[in-house]
Each structure stands twice: as structure tokens, then as C-alpha cells.
Amino acid sequence: MNTLVLTVLTLGVLGILLAVILYFVAQKFHVEEDPRIDDVEKMLPGANCGGCGFAGCRAMADALVTRDNISSLFCPVAGGETMKSIAGFLGKTAPDKEPMVATMRCGGTCQKRPKVNHYDGTLNCAVVNTFYVGESACAFGCIGYGDCVDACKFGALHLNTETGLVEVDPDKCTACGACVKACPKGLFELRKKWPKNRAIYVACRSKNRGAVVMKACKAGCIGCGKCAKVCAFDAITIDNNLAYIDPDKCKLCRKCYNECPTGAIRLENMEPLAKEPKVANTPASDVVAK
Template identity: 75%
Template sequence: MKVLILTVLTLCVLGGLLAIVLYFVAQKFKVEEDPRIDDVEKMLPGANCGGCGFAGCRAMAEALVKQDDISSLYCPVGGADVMKSAAAYLGKAAPEKAPEVATVRCGGNCDKRPRTNSFDGAKSCAVASSLYVGETACAYGCLGYGDCVEVCQFGAISVNPATGLAEVDPDKCTACGACVKACPKGLIELRKKWPKNRAVYVACRSKDKGAVVMKACKAGCIGCGKCEKVCAFGAITIENNLAFIDSQKCKLCRKCVNECPTGAIKLIGMEPLPKESKTPAAKAPAAETTAAKTPAAESKPKTNE
């Protein structure tokens, strides 16, 4: 009995002494932290996706609190609402940024882009693209093994088995940019998000010359330049045999969609313009269109290796 009491007493005294030591140590090494960081962190979505460029929401909250000018910081997941409330809480000017959506720029589905071989290695786009051209003859197109699907934390991207292409669900996409980094072919771009998920974009990244593109894929951009000529807003540029529509300049007029001979320009969420009517609203002065035209870059494709 005596031993028991002695043991309990010793432990109690030891515990008390250590608690005192710990108290002073904690005082001495106390880290002063702005309590606002915790509050701002609670406002952020907590997805820890890294879409803002920081290693998680906590780091973003710290940056928001510490930086005086937060115009360069933006949480793509929370969007304008979250940024506004965080900025209001901190008494800073809220950064403005139009919402964006990830867009897969390849339209070479199974019908348009026939398979020439079958890949039996590890089902990964990064592995396949480091080995060879892929299961089709196009060196630029979607491989369809879903490296982008694997990195998406929001379930917004999936590979459609019918087309063999990655497809984005615009309602779920937060434009965090994880898929953009994961795609070894650089096919995914963050583009301006229109209401009702409307979009017009060139669904091709092939820098090959027209004949080479057509051989590999019937839906590819051949760099003919018809879309560039018809665009009244100077939104379309042709470089390395490839058209690109700047989503900031594009007004969704849809004229380019009808011009494209291969159907490489995709139109989402809208009815196409009637085919015949070439005159309506074509007020674009000719001078403007030619001025916006960039000289077609020397066709000097790069090696892929």
C-alpha cells in the first residue's frame, strides 16, 4: 500500500513540475500568429487543391492576410464570392477575375482519328507520350488514359469511352488548373467561362501541316486561316499551322464555326448560325480584320523528342 501511495505521489509531483516547465517554455517560444489567418482560412473552400498556387488553403490565407495588395491572389474554387468576403473582412480591395473553365482542346474522337496501333504498356498518358506518338497517328491529340482524371479533385473531368477523349463537366470544374499541369500533351486550357457554359474554341493543338493533320485526323485544324479572316474581333490568330481563339476577345459570334472546313472549331451550348446567311451583322470593317491578322508563322515544326 505504501509503495502505491508513493508511486502515485511521485507521478503527481513530477506531472506538476513538468507542467510548470512546459508553461514557461510555451511562453518563451510562443509563435505570434495573426488570428485573422484562422478566420480567413475558414472562409476558403478547404479543398487544398493548390489552384491558387499555394500549398493549400492555410498558405493562401496567410498570404491574403500578410500581403497588402492581394490583387494577384485568387481562389479559383471559391470564385468571386469567397474573394469578396475575404477581402471585405480584411479591409482590402477584392481581386477581380472572370470565372474560368478547363477546356480540352482535342476533337479527334474514334471516328475522326482512327487507331493505328494498340498500346499495351502502363495506362498513363505520361508514360505513353514519353515512349511514342500514341495509339493514333496524331502526335498532339488526347491519349485518353486519364492522367487529368486522376488529378482532378472535383470529379469534373472524365474520359468518355465513346469518343476516347477527356471531357470536362463545366458545372463541377473549379479551374484549379491541376489537369492543365497533368496533361503531357498540353491540351487543356483555362478559358473564360460564359453563362450557360457556352463556348467556342479550336479543338486541336496540332502544329503539323494540313496534309499531315488530315492523314491522322479528320477533325484537326489544318491552319487554312479562313476563321482568322472572318473574325471581326481579331480574336483568332494562326501560328504554326494552328488557329487559336483568344477567349478574352471572342464574342461568341459563331461566324468562324461555319467557316471551318474540318469542324475543328467547337461550339458548345448554342445553336450554330444558319449556313447560308453570310450578310447579317457583318459590319466588321475589312481594314480591321486585316490589321488583326498576324503573318502566318513560318511553318517550322519542332521535334517532339
């Protein structure tokens, strides 16, 4: 009994003594930190994804508070609204950025891009990329082992086992850019996010000549240039046998989609134009999606 009392007493006294010492040490070595950093950190999404270029949300909050000009800082996860409210809270001007979404630019499904060899090694795109081009004959297409799916912290990517391609869920995507870095073939691009998740883009990265593309994949861009000719907004450029739709110039008129002979241009959450578009009685402004 005596031992018990003694132990409790000793430890209790020791605890109080150390607490008092710690209190004074904390007072003495207190680091003056802007309290706003904590507030800003709370306003940020707390995903610690690194999409802003900083190590985590705390580092971003620190930069937002301490830098005078925050126009170059942007949290892709939080988006423009949150950035505006943070800027308002800090009394600074917010960067004006449109919401973006990751886009996977390969349309070579298992059906359209037949396999020409069998791979039974490590199922990792980066590993495959060190050996050879992949199981299909296309050197630019999706390898399909999902390095990007592993890299995505928001569950926005998933591998469709039927098509063998990775698909993006635009509602979950925060445009942090992790997939852009993870893909060894450079298939991802952060593009402007249209309302209702509409999108139009060239789902191909093949820089090969048309004949070579056709042999490897039925959904590839052959660089014929028909889309560029029909585009009224100069949004489409052909470089190295590959068409590219500039999201800043594109008005979603979908003329190029109808022209594309291989179906390399992809529409999302939109109906294609009728085969005979009534151009005569449709003013250009109505064609533009709102």
C-alpha cells in the same frame, strides 16, 4: 487492490504535473500570430489544391494577411466573390479576375482518329509520351490514359470510354490548373468561363500541315484560315497551321463554327447559327450572347 490505487494515483499526479508544466511552456513560447489568418483560412475553400501557387490554403491565407498588395493573389477555386469578401474583411483591394474553366482541346474521338498501332504497356500518358506519339497517327492529340483525371482533385474530369477523350465538367472545374500541368501534350487551357457554361474553341492542337492532319484525324484543324476571315472581332489567329480563338476578343457569334470545314471548332451549350444567318435584320449587339 493496492497496486491499482497506486498506479492510478501516480499516473494522475504525473498527468497534472505535466499539464501544469506544459501550460507554462506554452505561455513562455507562445508565437504571436495574426488571428485574421485563421479567419481567412476558414473563408478559403480548404481544398489545398495549390491552384493559387501556394503550398496550401493556410499558406495562401498567410500571404493574404501579411502582404500589403494582394492584387496578384487569387484563389481560382473560391472565385471572385469570395476573394472580394476576403479583401473586404482585410480592408484591401481584391483582384478583379473573371472566372475561368479548363478546356480540353482535342476532338479526335476513336471514330474520327483511327488507331494505327496497338499499345499494351503502362497506361500512363507521360510514359507513352517518352516512347512515341500514341496509338493514333496524330502527334498532338489526346493519348487517353487519363493523367489529367488523376491530377484533378475536384472530380471535374472524366474519361469518356466511347470517344476515348477526356471531358470537363465546367460546374465542378475550379480552374486550379492541375490538368494543364499534367497533360504531356499540353491540351488543356484555362479559358474565360461564359454564363451558362457556353464556350467556343478550337478543339485541336495539331501544328501539322492540312494534308498531314486530314490523314491522321477527321476532326483536326487544317489551318485553312476560313474562320479567321469570317471573324468580325479579329479574335481568331492562325499560327503554324493552327487556329486559335482569343477568349477575350470572342463574342460567341458562332460564324466561325459554320465556316469550319472539319468541325475542329467546338460549341458547347449553344445552338449553332442557322445555316443562312439573317445578318441584315439582326443588329450585331443581339448576336452577342448575354
